[in-house]
Amino acid sequence: MIRFSLLGSGSSGNAIVVATSDTKILIDNGLSFKQLELRLKLVGETLDGLKAIFLTHEHGDHVKGVGVLARRTKVPVFMSEGTFANLPKGVGTIPCVQCFESGDTLSVGAMTLTSFRVDHDAADPVSYVVRSGGCQLGIATDLGKATHLVRQRLQGSNALVLESNYCPEMLRHSPYPAAVVQRIGSPQGHLSNPDMNSLLADLLHDELHLVVAVHISQENNTVEKAREMAARVLGSHRARLHIADQDAPSPMFEVTAAASAQHRRIA
Ligand SMILES: [Zn+2]
Ligand SMILES: [Zn+2]
Numbered sequence: 001m002i003r004f005s006l007l008g009s010g011s012s013g014n015a016i017v018v019a020t021s022d023t024k025i026l027i028d029n030g031l032s033f034k035q036l037e038l039r040l041k042l043v044g045e046t047l048d049g050l051k052a053i054f055l056t057h058e059h060g061d062h063v064k065g066v067g068v069l070a071r072r073t074k075v076p077v078f079m080s081e082g083t084f085a086n087l088p089k090g091v092g093t094i095p096c097v098q099c100f101e102s103g104d105t106l107s108v109g110a111m112t113l114t115s116f117r118v119d120h121d122a123a124d125p126v127s128y129v130v131r132s133g134g135c136q137l138g139i140a141t142d143l144g145k146a147t148h149l150v151r152q153r154l155q156g157s158n159a160l161v162l163e164s165n166y167c168p169e170m171l172r173h174s175p176y177p178a179a180v181v182q183r184i185g186s187p188q189g190h191l192s193n194p195d196m197n198s199l200l201a202d203l204l205h206d207e208l209h210l211v212v213a214v215h216i217s218q219e220n221n222t223v224e225k226a227r228e229m230a231a232r233v234l235g236s237h238r239a240r241l242h243i244a245d246q247d248a249p250s251p252m253f254e255v256t257a258a259a260s261a262q263h264r265r266i267a
Pocket of ligand 1: 057122142
C-alpha cells in the first residue's frame with residue numbers, strides 16, 4: 001500500500017508526502033518549515049522517519065523550503081544534475097545531495113522511484129513513478145505536453161497525480177503579462193485541462209483507483225472546470241477524482257494495487 005497527500009499544490013508551494021509501512025519521503029518542498037509541519041499534522045503525519053526528499057525541478061514553488069528542511073533533518077535530497085546546478089541561491093547548503101540522470105530508478109527502503117524526463121522550462125526537469133508492494137503511483141506535474149515517454153511511464157498506475165493547470169479559454173483572457181501567458185501555454189509550460197484529459201483517457205485501466213488533478217492555476221482555471229472535464233473523461237469508471245487545493249492539504253489517500261482507494265482525514 002502507498003499513502004500520500006498533496007500538502008500544497010500550485011504556485012504558492014508544492015509538496016507531496018508519500019509513505020509506505022516503513023518508508024516516508026517528500027517529493028518537492030515549496031513550503032516553509034512551519035507550513036510543512038502544520039500541513040503534515042493536518043493529515044496525521046510528522047517529519048519523524050522522513051527518509052529522503054526528491055525534487056522535480058528548480059522552480060521556487062517546488063524548492064523554496066528544501067534547504068531548511070534538509071539542514072534540519074539531514075536526509076538526502078535526490079535531484080537531477082541540471083536541477084542541482086540551477087537551484088536558487090536562497091535554498092542554501094544542502095548537506096547530502098544525491099544526483100541522478102533522468103530515467104534512473106532510485107530505491108528508498110521498500111519504495112522505488114523511477115524518474116522520467118518532462119518538457120518544462122527548467123534545466124533538467126523530471127517527474128516520478130513510485131512503486132511499493134505491487135502498487136504504483138504515477139506523478140506528472142509541471143509539464144508543457146504529455147509526451148510518448150510520459151504516457152508510457154504512467155501506464156498501469158493505481159493512482160495518478162496529474163497537472164491540470166489552465167483552461168485555454170481563460171488563459172487567452174488572462175490578466176498575466178503576454179510573455180507569461182505565452183510561457184504557460186508553450187510546450188515547455190504547463191498542462192491544460194484538455195491536455196490532461198487526453199492523457200488521462202490514455203491511462204484508464206481497471207486497477208486505476210484514484211486521480212488527483214494538481215497545480216490548478218488560481219487565475220487561469222477554476223476547480224469546477226478542472227473537475228467537470230476530468231469527470232467527463234472518467235465517465236462511469238470507478239476511479240475517484242480529487243482536485244488538489246493550493247493552500248490546504250488533500251486527504252491522506254491510501255492506495256493498493258487491488259482494492260479501491262480510500263482516504264482518511266485526521267483533523
Ligand atoms: Zn515549474
Ligand atoms: Zn510548479
